[in-house]
Amino acid sequence: MKVPLVDLRAAFEPIRDQVMRGFDASLEQMQLFLGPNVTAFEREFASFCECRHGIGVSSGTDALVCALKACGVGAGDEVIVPSLTFFATIEAVIHVGATPVFVDVEPERLSLNVDEISAALSPATAAIVPVHLYGFPADMDPILEIAGDLDLRVIEDAAQAHGARYKGRRCGSIGDVACFSFYFTKNLGAVGEGGFVATSKPEIAEHARLLRDHGHTSKYEHALVGYNFRLDELQAVVLRAKLERLEDGNLRRNAIAQIYRSRLDLPEITHLAPHDDFESAYHLYPIRVRERDALRAHLERAGIGSGIHYPVPAQRQPALQAHTHRAGDMPVAEAACKELLSIPIYPELSEEQLAAVIDAVTSFFEP
Numbered sequence: 001m002k003v004p005l006v007d008l009r010a011a012f013e014p015i016r017d018q019v020m021r022g023f024d025a026s027l028e029q030m031q032l033f034l035g036p037n038v039t040a041f042e043r044e045f046a047s048f049c050e051c052r053h054g055i056g057v058s059s060g061t062d063a064l065v066c067a068l069k070a071c072g073v074g075a076g077d078e079v080i081v082p083s084l085t086f087f088a089t090i091e092a093v094i095h096v097g098a099t100p101v102f103v104d105v106e107p108e109r110l111s112l113n114v115d116e117i118s119a120a121l122s123p124a125t126a127a128i129v130p131v132h133l134y135g136f137p138a139d140m141d142p143i144l145e146i147a148g149d150l151d152l153r154v155i156e157d158a159a160q161a162h163g164a165r166y167k168g169r170r171c172g173s174i175g176d177v178a179c180f181s182f183y184f185t186k187n188l189g190a191v192g193e194g195g196f197v198a199t200s201k202p203e204i205a206e207h208a209r210l211l212r213d214h215g216h217t218s219k220y221e222h223a224l225v226g227y228n229f230r231l232d233e234l235q236a237v238v239l240r241a242k243l244e245r246l247e248d249g250n251l252r253r254n255a256i257a258q259i260y261r262s263r264l265d266l267p268e269i270t271h272l273a274p275h276d277d278f279e280s281a282y283h284l285y286p287i288r289v290r291e292r293d294a295l296r297a298h299l300e301r302a303g304i305g306s307g308i309h310y311p312v313p314a315q316r317q318p319a320l321q322a323h324t325h326r327a328g329d330m331p332v333a334e335a336a337c338k339e340l341l342s343i344p345i346y347p348e349l350s351e352e353q354l355a356a357v358i359d360a361v362t363s364f365f366e367p
């Protein structure tokens, strides 16, 4: 049985008719420039995130650039980032002219190690960007405490965490501002590119909204130098349809995670540790195994897709050789990168597919 790592077609089938009707209506009106669906989606997703304001943008990466700029982060500033993340987190910091300062992750859930933040601070530190990696919330309270003491901005990278909760609060509503991605494979995915800036701070929202569309205050007036970071109307049609199913989808992801934890409870496998107060959105399900590459090859022969998130810590990417950054030793991230293997987790995964994944993984260790 074939089990892909993600199944975009299966996610689209149930909303096909709704989306096609929405496309028809939009194209009939040709209201494609920040039209009614973008406006409605901004309201709906901000409300889902328990935030007052939401700005639809062109990607998660652009959301990060927009949020950093809207927080006033720029040249001369340092920004604390985790060593284990998708590279876009780091790119955004560099794009606004700031310097990324890397902090290792903690071993339980591989999010920013809050105990190591203080050693990374300097008088130039302006912001902290915790990443809710794989859908697990980062430990936000100690981060907010450090930020509060030093007047730093907290920008949540929630690109993998649509719907996750930290101590009852939605990821995306905890820091000053949060960034989401609607890349195809994310828990809430467009059929093109898209992203979102969520905040309850009116001044950040207003600044981000201006940045998103060339600083336009009226047709011929530009209040600031911005970007073309607009979310398009057709993506908003898809996102509205998928948002209605997000909560159910996340419940199913949680159920699958629980099954993996109990059925793949083998001495050779380390699972990331669930935490009662940290409700994961289970965007990914990475397990840790010593023989990662051999297991991956074994799964491939059995028709099971898998992925590596991520094979190297961000600070060791060749691109960073040309950019100023600060990083000490990152033993936890280094070790994790050699062992991580993501196995399929998505709402449409059937019972048969789930059983096939479990059989294939188990047969590697117990042939």
Ligand SMILES: *Cc1c(COP(=O)(O)O)cnc(C)c1O
Binding pocket: 059, 060, 061, 062, 085, 086, 088, 089, 131, 157, 159, 160, 180, 181, 182, 183, 194, 195
């Ligand atoms: C996907 C992702 C991004 C970037 O989002 P795009 O929409 O692909 O630009 C940023 N940070 C993290 C952690 C991501 O997973």
